[in-house]
Amino acid sequence: MRINGHSYTIDYGHLALVGLIGGATLWYLFDARAVSTSINNILLVQPTAIFALLMCLLILPQCFHRVADEMAAPAKAKQDEYDPLMPKLPTERSDVIRMGGLGAALGVFVFALDIVGFDIAIFFFTAASMAICGERRPARLVLYSLAVTICTVYGFRALIPFPMATTIL
Amino acid sequence: MLDFSAFQDALGLMFTSAGSWGWIVPGLIVGLVFSAIPGVSITMAMAIVLPMSLYMDFFSAIVFLTSVYTGAGYGGSVPAILMNIPGSPSSFATTFDGYAMSKKGQHNEALGYALFASTICGILGYVLLLLVIEPMANIVLRIGPVEMFAVAVWGMLLLGSLGSKYLTRGLLAAAFGILLGTVGMNTAGFVRGTMGIPTLLDGIPPIPAMIGLLAAGQLLTLAGKDYILDAEEAREVSVRKILKGCWGTMKYPGVLIRGSIIGIIIGAVPGVGSSIGNLIAYAETKRTSKDSASFGKGNPKGVIAAESAVASAEGGSMATMLALGIPGGGATAILIAAFMMHNIVPGPSFIENQKPMVYAIILNNIVQALVLLVVGIGFIYVASSVVKVRTRYILPAILVIATLGTYAVTGETAGPITLFVFALLGFALVRYEYPIAAVVVGILLGRMLETEFLRSYQLSGGNPLYIFQRPAAMAIFGVMLISLFMTAWGKRKQAKQEAEEEAAMEALHQQELAGRKS
Incomplete structure (x- = not known):
């Protein structure tokens, strides 16, 4: 995109x-105002939402980068040291795939808990995440997943007062 | 102040019921282990063991439960330091510098700093409690919504400490966090932002949201690594280094005292607890520190400040419970239940009639803090071994435990789903360099901020001059403003000094050059 002669x-x-x-x-602000415009409802929500929207408008220009600036950016990025308050995501393709795979497995896991039962969901999630992290030996995949499933299901059952739906255990 | 005759009776009571001391170590272990599991709160750990205490005599039961409380106060810092997952919200500020130290291979020292800060400030909190339990009760009774609002605003000042490369992104993250924290039914009964989901009536569960946000930034990125710590030498578990960390804590008496005072005061306020105390102590320590730029990058003072506030908050909340019979939080509510199971009602009459027993409970807590030092080192040694296990084994287990921990908080799959949704949000925030910590602080404090703001507004009838009728609130705001002013002044002075030094060096350099030419 070109604006004023700059790319x-x-x-x-x-x-x-x-x-x-x-x-x-914006939706939250409208939803809150739709419920009631009483000060008891929007005392904090309205000013905070307006402030957040203002910040969004100020951040918007940061989504557009001048091509000349971008070419200088990699050299500058190298100077940045590690900051745990601002963690960086991996950039290598294999790491990104692993991270994405693990995230997807976590998503399937949390939605499957009630459907297939905690025991089966934990077993398959553990095996899948071990495989994503690099474990290839079938015996270890099965035995370790089984151990994690048994320990966590029985351990949490003893700890928490809520029922855990399981299929086998 | 201290009643010496009651104190002597308390010592007698302590030594005649020496059998009850045997419950200290099991209680500490239960507290340490349970609270190291993300999502399993101190309250939950105490609730689980509460039925066991029914069969003990009163003093043994209280010794056991308070030992669980003491152990759990420290236990949460172990996953916070080793894996950046706080066991509970009260360990959140510990992650800032604790995890950074771990990344540098200083996990042994970080755990040592946290342990010793917990021990010293736990003792300090109880010693202070021993001296001021009665006057403190009177102060707590005077705290109203305006003061609570002032405390919440003080907690929000932490945002200024969470240095972000982009100020606007940090402010947006904080504002968005506050808005997320206000979702659901507010104190006035208005329901907003629930999308018709009944679970959201109580708001977004903060612990699953916090774990989800942090998990995306740290846990999922570990998938590409073989071990949590890259360097092999960094994975060493060394008692010598843990003790070095413990000893190193003594170098920062100011941080310990400041953290303790903040922890005791905040801990004594019912409904606030250590989850804000650690944030305020961290922010204040960073603000007043000369090396504030190194905070968040592995400065031991950050770990010490956060942990000292958590440990001393226990003494503060015990003061409110013993003196007034008001639970400061979930853990002290369980303790009140234990009192009641033995037909004892804590409160002013309990202090008046059973002063030796009150002193004996406080003295026993001091003993517990000392025993924690020994038990804690053993626990750290075992827990630190997690860095030696390959990621392919430890990561699936941590993710399963964290997910089940969120289920333990909510009792339905809403907890794990919240974790996943916030993991996605956290992923996007990390990708575009938004400070996740600001969102977490917003979520943790948003509800309290709104509730106390609303109550203050209702009490004052919308008149801002009402604050002049609340000296305690004025004092809190005053301390905040003075602290901010002093920091700004100190930084300006430091910058001026640096500029003068630079100018002097430049002049010296010019003189040398001129000397060479002549």
């Missing part, structure tokens, strides 16, 4: 995130 690239991911936060904030 810009758009960070669509960041734009989507700002849009998501801004959209969610």
Whole structure:
């Protein structure tokens, strides 16, 4: 994209995130106002939501990068030291795939808990995440997953007062 | 102040019921192990063992339960330091510098700092409690919504400490966190943002949300690594280094005292507890520290400040419970239940009629803090071994335990689903360099901020001058403003000094050059 003779690239991911936060904030503000415009309802929510929307507008230009700046960016990035308050995601393709795979497995796991039972969900999630992290030996995959399933199901059953739906255990 | 005759009776009571001391170690172990499991709170650990205490005599039961409380106060810092997952919200601030130290291979020292800070400040909290239990009760009774609101705002000041590369992104993250924290039914009965989901009436569960946000930033990124710590030498578990960390804590008496005072005061306020105390203690220590730039990057003072507030908050909440019979939080509510199971009602009459027993309970807690030092080192040694296990084994187990921990909080799959949704949000926030910690602080404090703001507004009738009728609130706001002013002044002075030094060096350099030429 070209504006005033300069080339810009758009960070669509960041734009989507700002849009998501801004959209969610706007929806929440309207939802709160739809419930009641009483001060007892919107005393904190309304000013905070307006402030958040203002921040979204200020951040919006950061989603557009000048091409010349981007070319200088990698050299600058190297100077940045590790900051645990601002963790960085891995950039290597294999690491990104593993991370994405583990995230997807976690998603399937949490939604499967009530459907297939905690025991089966834990067993398959453990085996899948071990495989994603690099374990290939079938015996270890099965035995370790089984051990994690038995320990966590019986351990948490003894700990928590809520029922845990299981299929086998 | 201290009643010496009752104190002597308390010592007698302590030594005649020496059998009850045997419950200290099992209680500490139960507390340490349970609270190290993300999602299993101190309250839950105490609730699980409460029925066991029914068959003990009163003093033994209280010794056992308070030992669980003491152990659990420290236990949460172990996963916070080793894996960046706080066992409970009260260990959240420990992750900032504790995990950073772990990443540098200083996990032994970090755990040592946390343990010794917990021990010293646990003792300090109870010694202070021993001296001021009665006047403190009177102070607590004067605390109202305006003061609570001031405390919540003080907690939010932590956001200034969470240095982000982009100020706007940090502020948006905090505001979004606060909004997420207010979802559900507010104190006035208005229901917002629930999308018709009944679970959200009580708001977004903060612990699953917190674990989800942090898990995305740290746990999932471990999938590509062979071990939690890359360097082999960093994976060493060394008692010598743990003790070095313990000893190193003594170098920072100011941090310990500040953290303790904040912890005791915040802990004594019913309904606030250590989850805010650790944030405030961390923020204040960073704000007043000369090396504030190194906070969040593995500064031991960050670990000490957070843990000292958590440990001393226990003394504060016990003061409210013993003196007034009001539970400061879930853990003290369980203790009141234990009192009642033995037909004893804590409160002003209990202190008046059973002062030796009150002193004996406090003295026993001091003993527990000392025993924690020994039991804690053993526990750290075992728990630290987690860094020696390959990621392919430890990561699936941690994720399963964290997920079941969130189920333990909510009692339905809403907990694990919240974890997953916030893991996705956390992933996006990390990707685009938004400070996750700011969202977590917002979620933790949003509800309290709204509730106390609303109550203050209702009490004052919308008149801001009402604050002049609340000296305690004015004092809190005053301390906050003075602290902010002093920091700004100190930084300006430091910058001026640095500029002068630089100018002097430049002048010296010019003189040298001129000397060479002549």
